[in-house]
Amino acid sequence: MAQEPKIEVSVPVNMKQFILKGYNVLDLTKGDLNKDAYPDAVMVLYKKGEEKTSDVIDHPEKRPLLVLIGQANNTYKLAAYSDNAVYCVDCGGQMGDPFTGITIKNGYFSVEHYGGSGWRWTRIITFKYAPAEKAWFLYKDGGEHFHAISHEEVKTQVKTVKDFGKVPFEKFDIYK
Structure with missing residues (x-):
């Protein structure tokens, strides 16, 4: 299936330095992290x-996610990085493309996905800021499965810290 062309994301000058060579910005969401x-x-x-280069089975093309923290002098500092928090294009x-966006709220951020064919699925992975460690940890990983024709029969699965323990953002792997 052909992918829709990506919409160009406007990136402020004080954030352009974080764009890796050979990459473009898929999403940029601001908020209080x-x-x-x-x-x-x-x-x-x-x-x-x-x-063209991503293969979901043998070689999923990774999509880096960068957590950028605003500084007093109107600059940003890279606080966290992961290649394994966002699903590949295919x-x-x-x-x-299953990526639907990022949501930020009160020290939490969520990575949102939606995909499938006849059977559809969502997956929302939420990370929470821990002030003592000055880091983000997996808070919730969940989603729904349903058939496109009979979407009243929704199966919901949500895992929390009780299920997976304390997982640092950088150690989380969406592919496992």
Whole structure:
């Protein structure tokens, strides 16, 4: 299935330095990630031409997720990085690119996906800021499965810290 062309994301000058060579910005969401006075951001990158080079089974093209913390001097600092928090461009099956966005709220951020074909699925992975460690940890990993025709029969599965323990953002792997 052909992928929809990506919409160009406007990136402020003070964030352009974080874009890796050979990559473009898939998503840039601002909000409060560490409960301080400065605006923060989550930036998701994609490799240019990923729709041609990614193979969901043998070689999923990784999409870096960067946690950028706002500083007093109107700059940003890279606080956390992961290649394994966002699904690849062809990980969504017949529905195409499964990435639907990032949500930030009060020290939490969520990575949202939607995919499938006849059987559809969602997956929302939420990370929570821990002030004592000045780091983000997996808080919740869940989603729904349902058939496109009979979507009243929704199966929901949510795992929390009680299920997976304390998992640092950088150690989380969406592919496992």
